[in-house]
Amino acid sequence: MNYTLLLLAADEKTGGGLFGNPIIMMILMFVIFWVVLIRPQQKQRKALAAKQAALKKGDQVITIGGMHASVNAVSEKTVSLKLSEGVFVKYDKSAIATVLTAKADAADKKDA
Incomplete structure (x- = not known):
């Protein structure tokens, strides 16, 4: 025991x-x-x-605030976004949450 x-x-x-x-x-x-x-x-x-570093004119983007726009001009730290005809807004590159290029848009439409 x-x-x-x-x-x-x-x-x-x-x-x-x-x-x-x-x-x-x-x-x-x-x-x-x-x-x-x-x-x-x-x-x-x-x-x-x-993606933010490779931004170019014509890319479709979504900002961190949810605004959908197209890129009008790109500088070192900022990007000019075209919201509608004649309406441009300047954002920091870090405010871009998603980059939608023409290739990505075509692929998304193809999948749908």
């Missing part, structure tokens, strides 16, 4: 193996967060920055 109690006490002290170590669990959680949350967001941010 005493022998089984000693075995149970010894099992409790081991901590459950490799994943019982709190440091390994914290590292594992960080890796999971990196793969699931941080890395995809970084890729998305880089893709948007590349």
Whole structure:
């Protein structure tokens, strides 16, 4: 009887193996967060920055405020958007949320 109690006490002290170590669990959680949350967001941010840098006259864009417009002129940090005939608004490039080029519009219409 005493022998089984000693075995149970010894099992409790081991901590459950490799994943019982709190440091390994914290590292594992960080890796999971990196793969699931941080890395995809970084890729998305880089893709948007590349699209913003490649803006050219005639591209259709959507601003972060939801305004749909076409690009009239592009400078280093700003972009002039044409809302309607004779109405132009100047925005920072960082305010562009989505870039819709003519190729993307044709592909969207083809899929629909």
